[in-house]
Amino acid sequence: MLSRVADRIFWMSRQMERAENMARVLGVTSNLVLFSSRDEQQQKTLLAPLSITETNEAYFASHKKLTLPALLDFMALDETNPSSIFSCLKWARENAHAVRWQITSEMWETLNATWIELKNFKRKDIVGADATRFFDWVKDRSHLFRGVTYGTIVRGEAFNFSRLGTFLERADNTARILDVKYHILLPRVEDVGGALDYYQWAALLRSVSAFATYRTLYRAQIFPIKVAELLLFEPRMPRSLAACFVQVREALERIEGQHGKGAQRLAGEMHARLTHSDIEEVFQSGLHEYLDECLDDIAELGTRIQRTYLGTV
Amino acid sequence: MPPRVPHFDEMHLPDGGKPGVREHYKSIVEWLAGMPPERVAEKRREADLLFHRVGITFAVYGDQAGAERLIPFDTIPRIIPRAEWELLAAGLKQRVNALNRFMHDIYHGQDILKAGVIPAEQVLTNDAYQIAMVGLDLPNHVYSHVAGIDLVRHSDGGYYVLEDNLRTPSGVSYMIENRNMMMRLFPELFARQSVLPVEHYPGLLLDTMRAAAPRGMRDPTVVVLTPGHHNSAYFEHAFVAQQMGVELVEGADLFVKDGYVYMRTTGGRQRVDVIYRRVDDAFLDPLAFRPDSYLGVPGLLSVYRAGNVGLANALGTGVADDKSTYPYVPDMVRFYLAEEPILKNVPTWQLKKADDLAYAMDNLATLVVKEVQGSGGYGMLIGPTSTKKEVEAFRARILANPANYIAQPTLSLSTCPTFVEQGIAPRHIDLRPYVLSGREVNFVPGGLTRVALQEGSLVVNSSQGGGTKDTWVVE
Numbered sequence: 001m002l003s004r005v006a007d008r009i010f011w012m013s014r015q016m017e018r019a020e021n022m023a024r025v026l027g028v029t030s031n032l033v034l035f036s037s038r039d040e041q042q043q044k045t046l047l048a049p050l051s052i053t054e055t056n057e058a059y060f061a062s063h064k065k066l067t068l069p070a071l072l073d074f075m076a077l078d079e080t081n082p083s084s085i086f087s088c089l090k091w092a093r094e095n096a097h098a099v100r101w102q103i104t105s106e107m108w109e110t111l112n113a114t115w116i117e118l119k120n121f122k123r124k125d126i127v128g129a130d131a132t133r134f135f136d137w138v139k140d141r142s143h144l145f146r147g148v149t150y151g152t153i154v155r156g157e158a159f160n161f162s163r164l165g166t167f168l169e170r171a172d173n174t175a176r177i178l179d180v181k182y183h184i185l186l187p188r189v190e191d192v193g194g195a196l197d198y199y200q201w202a203a204l205l206r207s208v209s210a211f212a213t214y215r216t217l218y219r220a221q222i223f224p225i226k227v228a229e230l231l232l233f234e235p236r237m238p239r240s241l242a243a244c245f246v247q248v249r250e251a252l253e254r255i256e257g258q259h260g261k262g263a264q265r266l267a268g269e270m271h272a273r274l275t276h277s278d279i280e281e282v283f284q285s286g287l288h289e290y291l292d293e294c295l296d297d298i299a300e301l302g303t304r305i306q307r308t309y310l311g312t313v
Numbered sequence: 314m315p316p317r318v319p320h321f322d323e324m325h326l327p328d329g330g331k332p333g334v335r336e337h338y339k340s341i342v343e344w345l346a347g348m349p350p351e352r353v354a355e356k357r358r359e360a361d362l363l364f365h366r367v368g369i370t371f372a373v374y375g376d377q378a379g380a381e382r383l384i385p386f387d388t389i390p391r392i393i394p395r396a397e398w399e400l401l402a403a404g405l406k407q408r409v410n411a412l413n414r415f416m417h418d419i420y421h422g423q424d425i426l427k428a429g430v431i432p433a434e435q436v437l438t439n440d441a442y443q444i445a446m447v448g449l450d451l452p453n454h455v456y457s458h459v460a461g462i463d464l465v466r467h468s469d470g471g472y473y474v475l476e477d478n479l480r481t482p483s484g485v486s487y488m489i490e491n492r493n494m495m496m497r498l499f500p501e502l503f504a505r506q507s508v509l510p511v512e513h514y515p516g517l518l519l520d521t522m523r524a525a526a527p528r529g530m531r532d533p534t535v536v537v538l539t540p541g542h543h544n545s546a547y548f549e550h551a552f553v554a555q556q557m558g559v560e561l562v563e564g565a566d567l568f569v570k571d572g573y574v575y576m577r578t579t580g581g582r583q584r585v586d587v588i589y590r591r592v593d594d595a596f597l598d599p600l601a602f603r604p605d606s607y608l609g610v611p612g613l614l615s616v617y618r619a620g621n622v623g624l625a626n627a628l629g630t631g632v633a634d635d636k637s638t639y640p641y642v643p644d645m646v647r648f649y650l651a652e653e654p655i656l657k658n659v660p661t662w663q664l665k666k667a668d669d670l671a672y673a674m675d676n677l678a679t680l681v682v683k684e685v686q687g688s689g690g691y692g693m694l695i696g697p698t699s700t701k702k703e704v705e706a707f708r709a710r711i712l713a714n715p716a717n718y719i720a721q722p723t724l725s726l727s728t729c730p731t732f733v734e735q736g737i738a739p740r741h742i743d744l745r746p747y748v749l750s751g752r753e754v755n756f757v758p759g760g761l762t763r764v765a766l767q768e769g770s771l772v773v774n775s776s777q778g779g780g781t782k783d784t785w786v787v788e
Binding site for chain 1: 541542551555560563577579581
């Protein structure tokens with residue numbers, strides 16, 4: 001497959017997945033703000049999405065104050081913010097258009113219709129009363145796109161690069177979401193085990209559609225260490241890093257050619273680490289440090305994929 | 314109202330009173346008569362719907378919302394009897410052979426110029442004459458691998474060549490999709506009479522491309538080079554690539570290394586042997602031509618000159634389809650093939666000649682005047698359908714630079730019944746067959762029929778509101 005075509009397909013899938021995860025993070029944020037009675041706590045909550053997407057500077061370059069509507073506007077609709085949902089949907093569609101003849105018409109039509117429907121939402125609704133409906137819509141469109149892709153495209157390089165993009169992006173996003181607790185929501189000692197702490201962890205689980213799964217798998221109260229274990233190492237949990245790396249590895253192995261060893265090796269190492277690590281040890285040496293390492297490796301893997309297959313760095 | 318000029322009716326016989334129907338249209342006329350109006354309307358809606366849906370096909374990259382323009386499709390086919398087509402086919406083959414011989418000649422021995430058949434300065438000073446092609450030997454001596462020859466039928470019933478398109482003629486995807494659409498909508502029609510197939514065109518095209526490979530390679534890698542997905546003909550580029558089963562590449566996908574052209578793939582670099590390029594000459598190689606071109610491949614020309622890659626069509630074919638060269642094509646046939654031309658040219662006045670200019674100035678209101686390098690129906694005057702003011706404005710443009718224009722009598726293009734808002738009415742049509750030159754000359758029977766949907770209009774270009782019809786060659 002042409003490197004340019006693979007690149008477009010890879011990024012089309014990443015951008016759609018990123019839009020979905022952004023919607024998840026913002027949905028949780030809107031929710032948590034309601035439980036943050038203290039100003040200081042509210043500010044920390046609002047900072048979380050900026051920190052995990054590393055857009056603090058960009059936000060404060062154009063805004064003085066951090067409020068929920070301004071944050072939602074910036075993260076959902078701002079055309080100048082490359083991580084905004086708007087930008088993700090725009091570029092997913094643009095990439096799809098460029099490779100319209102190498103993907104199925106159903107895939108193209110899904111992304112094109114998403115882009116057209118986006119205009120039916122009014123800014124004041126998205127940053128206000130209708131935020132939840134908007135985030136649900138973004139998630140739905142992402143689910144639809146993934147399902148349409150899985151259900152229509154021939155099992156070949158286009159499929160492989162689409163899967164690779166989806167799951168590399170999802171691994172990155174899940175790691176970032178899990179890191180929220182470290183970044184911002186670090187509770188004061190007296191809050192641990194309190195109502196706020198519970199809501200925060202529960203919200204985090206809900207943001208990755210894992211609340212019910214947690215209940216089913218652990219039949220227990222919400223313990224941070226268990227939440228981390230679920231989102232990092234549980235292969236049955238489809239948004240966990242371990243599950244993502246099963247898919248990433250498989251996709252890399254299916255791609256034809258002999259020169260992908262570097263990317264395959266790193267993906268294999270990460271998969272092994274996620275399969276054999278012990279959550280107690282991770283907590284002892286620091287969850288944040290562990291997640292940082294994961295994010296660095298994901299970035300490095302992305303670079304190797306770009307260099308090896310996609311002809312760009 | 315435009316004046317009514319006598320014209321050839323493709324379906325009806327001219328005999329007065331109640332006109333009869335030509336033999337090869339009888340089956341269609343019966344079928345149309347037997348179809349209730351509701352069903353006709355329903356089928357036309359279905360066609361529209363299919364084109365919109367399947368019709369990713371006729372998409373042109375439109376606005377932000379991803380809207381698409383469709384080129385109108387008319388469901389009444391244009392029919393040519395086989396015997397008539399055989400004669401046209403012989404004429405097309407002869408004409409394209411002569412044109413390829415001409416292009417080889419002007420880039421080699423220049424016999425035709427030395428013999429004084431065509432003024433040398435007219436060829437050698439032409440903007441499209443490509444110095445880089447001088448002395449370069451091409452496989453099978455073919456320059457225009459894909460030629461689109463525009464034919465019209467005059468009121469005398471004869472076919473005339475309106476122009477030769479030897480650079481990157483487009484529209485062939487419509488020819489194939491129109492047939493697909495007709496077979497899908499009206500399968501019963503194809504049971505009534507034997508329509509010669511056109512669906513094998515992509516296979517013939519691929520054979521033609523392979524024949525353009527350097528040094529007779531047996532299994533060359535062929536690609537289609539497009540300016541990209543914002544180009545209005547992108548659908549066709551993607552379509553022919555997909556139908557031939559080859560990669561559709563953009564300039565940035567290709568690079569030159571150690572004397573060869575490669576494409577960047579996920580499996581590493583892969584050598585490319587033949588490029589069916591749908592990018593104009595000037596944009597092909599920023600090192601040799603326009604330095605601001607992002608559409609081309611730096612160094613491509615050097616590989617081409619070294620004979621390590623084939624280009625279809627070749628560089629520098631524009632000199633042969635220029636409207637100032639057109640009047641000499643019948644002479645080329647006589648000069649190279651020692652045959653009488655089978656296809657007729659439209660009489661043409663070259664306004665760079667004083668006598669011709671004087672004639673044109675006296676008769677401007679009855680003539681069609683075209684720019685020498687114009688295409689797409691732009692920059693032309695159709696005397697009989699223009700106002701006095703328009704004619705005078707054009708006269709001033711001609712006088713400012715007469716050498717830039719040719720003039721022709723206003724041909725009355727033949728008409729074919731066409732669905733219009735009020736029902737069925739005659740509309741003017743032309744025909745563009747696609748002629749493929751590789752080791753031999755090949756084509757599929759028929760071509761693309763374009764139809765001017767405005768009453769009385771003679772301009773069939775899709776950029777000017779023209780539509781298309783399926784074209785049948787029948788036994």
